Amino acid sequence: MTSERTYAEAAKAWPFEEARKLVARYAGKAPKKGYVLFETGYGPSGLPHIGTFGEVVRTTMVRQAFQRLSDIPTRLFAFSDDMDGLRKVPTNVPNQEMLAQHLGKPLTKVPDPFGKYESFGHHNNAMLRGFLDSFGFEYEFQSSTDYYMSGRFDQGLLDVLKHYEQVMEIMLPSLREERAASYSPFLPLCQKTGRVLQVPVLEHNAAAGTIVYQDEDGSKVETPVTGGRCKLQWKPDWAMRWHVLGVDYEMSGKDLIPSVQLANKICRELGSPPPDGFNYELFLDDQGQKISKSKGNGLSVEEWLAYAPPESLALFMYQKPRAAKRLYFDVIPRAVDDYITFVEKFDGETEAQRMENPAWHIHNGKPPKDKAQLSYGILLNLASVCNAEAKETLWGFITRYKPDATPATAPFLDKLVGYAINYYRDHVKPTKKYRAPDATEKAALADLLAYLDKAPGTASAEDLQNEVYEIGKRHGFTELRAWFKALYEVLLGQDQGPRFGSFIALYGRKETADLIRRALAGEDLAA
Structure with a gap:
C-alpha cells in the first residue's frame, strides 16, 4: 500500500511545493539546532489584523505539509517586534495624550493606554496570543524585547558590528540621499530618556563591542551594542534574527520583496543562509x-x-x-x-x-465529520424570502426539508444559519430591489405556478430544477441564465440566487407557489 509520504511527495498543492524546498534544504538531515524553524513576524504597534491571520495560517499549512514529507521536528515562532519605538499614536486607543508623551520609546516601555498590562507592547502581545489561540494555531510566542534584554541577541549584534561596513554597503544604495547621510544599522537606546534614537553613529569598535553616537543634545556617548543598549534598524534586525535563530522559512507580502532581498544579503554576510519562503500578493x-x-x-x-x-x-x-x-x-x-x-x-x-x-x-488532513447539509447560498435566500431575524424561522423550514436535522444534531449547520441571518440583515436586505415581470416572464411564472400546484409530493429538488429548466426553454429563454435571473429579481429582489429547485424543495412548493401568485398579482414582496 502506497504510504502517505509517497502521495505527499507527488502532491501539487502549493503548501507541498513550498515544503519540498525545505526538504531539499537539509536533504533529510536535521539541522544543528535539531528542528526546522518556521517564523511569522508581528509589529505590535496595533491590534492583530487579517494579514496576521493570513500569514500564520499559510505558514501553518506549509509546516503541516513538511511534517508529511520529513521526520525532522518543527517549531513555529510568532515573533513580536516589541522593541520598536512608538512612532505615532494610534487613533483607535484611549489616553492618546498620555501616549504622545512616550513617542520614541520601545513599545514594552510605553504605558498601556487601556490600563490592563505592564505596557502597550504587552497589551498588544496579549491580543496577538489571544487572537492566534482563538483559531487553535500551534505556535511559540517570542518577544524581541526578551531577546535583546536577556542577551540572546548579543552575539548577533556583535556579528553585525563586525560586518558593519559590509552591512552599510548593502543598505546605503537602498536609501534616499538624506537618509543615507545619517544611517546606521544600530539604534541606541538613550539612557536618559529611554527612547530609541535615530542618530548618527560616529565610531564603531568591533573589538570593544561598542559604538559612539551623537546624542540628541549634541554630546558624544559610547555604549555597548549588547545587553539591550542598542537595537537594530528593522531590515538588519530581520536578517540578524534569521541568523541567530536559524530561521528556515518565513513568508511576507509582495510589498516587502526589496526588504527581503536586502535582509537575505545581510544574513549571508553574517554567515547564515537566509530562510526559504515566498511573497504573497496583497x-x-x-x-x-x-x-x-x-x-x-x-x-x-x-x-x-x-x-x-x-x-x-x-x-x-x-x-x-x-x-x-x-x-x-x-x-x-x-x-x-x-x-x-x-x-x-x-x-x-x-x-x-x-x-x-x-x-x-x-484541517491538517482531518476535516470535520459534521457536514453543512445545506449551502450558505440557499440559507441566505431562505433568510431573504422569509425576511428572517431569528434562527427559529429558518429552522422551521429546515426540519421539514431534513427531518433528522436539528441545532443539536447539526451544530455546523446551526452556525451557518446564524451567519446567514447576520449577512442577510447587514448586506442583502439593504440592497434588495424587486421588479415586476415582463410579459414573457409572467407567462413563464404562470406556467411554473401551475406546475407547483399539481407537482407530486415525491418530487425531488432535482425534479423541480429540471422542470424549471423545461419551463424556461418552452417560453423562449434561449439563455436560461436570463430566466433564472428573472426568478431571482422578481421573487427574491436580487440578481443572483441558488439552484432554484433546491430552493423550492427547502422553502416549500406551496410557499413558493404563493410567492409567485403575489408577484403575478403585483403585490409588494418587500412588505
Missing part, C-alpha cells in the same frame, strides 16, 4: 484598490467572522496566495460554499486527491 478592496490599514478600506477578521466560519477565511487565504484578490463582503458567501463543497468531497476522494483538496490543508 488584498484589494471592492474598488480594486490596495487595502490599507490607515484607510480602513478592507475587511477585518472580526467582520468576516460575523458572517462566516473561520474555516472559510482559511480557505480564502489558501486559494491563489500569489494572486491579488478582492477582500470584501461579497466574497464571503462564495468562500463559505466553496469550503462546504471541499469538505463534502473529501470522504469520497483517494488519498492523493485529498492532498490536493484545500480541506486537507485547512
Whole structure:
C-alpha cells in the first residue's frame, strides 16, 4: 500500500511545493539546532489584523505539509517586534495624550493606554496570543524585547558590528540621499530618556563591542551594542534574527520583496543562509484598490467572522496566495460554499486527491465529520424570502426539508444559519430591489405556478430544477441564465440566487407557489 509520504511527495498543492524546498534544504538531515524553524513576524504597534491571520495560517499549512514529507521536528515562532519605538499614536486607543508623551520609546516601555498590562507592547502581545489561540494555531510566542534584554541577541549584534561596513554597503544604495547621510544599522537606546534614537553613529569598535553616537543634545556617548543598549534598524534586525535563530522559512507580502532581498544579503554576510519562503500578493478592496490599514478600506477578521466560519477565511487565504484578490463582503458567501463543497468531497476522494483538496490543508488532513447539509447560498435566500431575524424561522423550514436535522444534531449547520441571518440583515436586505415581470416572464411564472400546484409530493429538488429548466426553454429563454435571473429579481429582489429547485424543495412548493401568485398579482414582496 502506497504510504502517505509517497502521495505527499507527488502532491501539487502549493503548501507541498513550498515544503519540498525545505526538504531539499537539509536533504533529510536535521539541522544543528535539531528542528526546522518556521517564523511569522508581528509589529505590535496595533491590534492583530487579517494579514496576521493570513500569514500564520499559510505558514501553518506549509509546516503541516513538511511534517508529511520529513521526520525532522518543527517549531513555529510568532515573533513580536516589541522593541520598536512608538512612532505615532494610534487613533483607535484611549489616553492618546498620555501616549504622545512616550513617542520614541520601545513599545514594552510605553504605558498601556487601556490600563490592563505592564505596557502597550504587552497589551498588544496579549491580543496577538489571544487572537492566534482563538483559531487553535500551534505556535511559540517570542518577544524581541526578551531577546535583546536577556542577551540572546548579543552575539548577533556583535556579528553585525563586525560586518558593519559590509552591512552599510548593502543598505546605503537602498536609501534616499538624506537618509543615507545619517544611517546606521544600530539604534541606541538613550539612557536618559529611554527612547530609541535615530542618530548618527560616529565610531564603531568591533573589538570593544561598542559604538559612539551623537546624542540628541549634541554630546558624544559610547555604549555597548549588547545587553539591550542598542537595537537594530528593522531590515538588519530581520536578517540578524534569521541568523541567530536559524530561521528556515518565513513568508511576507509582495510589498516587502526589496526588504527581503536586502535582509537575505545581510544574513549571508553574517554567515547564515537566509530562510526559504515566498511573497504573497496583497488584498484589494471592492474598488480594486490596495487595502490599507490607515484607510480602513478592507475587511477585518472580526467582520468576516460575523458572517462566516473561520474555516472559510482559511480557505480564502489558501486559494491563489500569489494572486491579488478582492477582500470584501461579497466574497464571503462564495468562500463559505466553496469550503462546504471541499469538505463534502473529501470522504469520497483517494488519498492523493485529498492532498490536493484545500480541506486537507485547512484541517491538517482531518476535516470535520459534521457536514453543512445545506449551502450558505440557499440559507441566505431562505433568510431573504422569509425576511428572517431569528434562527427559529429558518429552522422551521429546515426540519421539514431534513427531518433528522436539528441545532443539536447539526451544530455546523446551526452556525451557518446564524451567519446567514447576520449577512442577510447587514448586506442583502439593504440592497434588495424587486421588479415586476415582463410579459414573457409572467407567462413563464404562470406556467411554473401551475406546475407547483399539481407537482407530486415525491418530487425531488432535482425534479423541480429540471422542470424549471423545461419551463424556461418552452417560453423562449434561449439563455436560461436570463430566466433564472428573472426568478431571482422578481421573487427574491436580487440578481443572483441558488439552484432554484433546491430552493423550492427547502422553502416549500406551496410557499413558493404563493410567492409567485403575489408577484403575478403585483403585490409588494418587500412588505
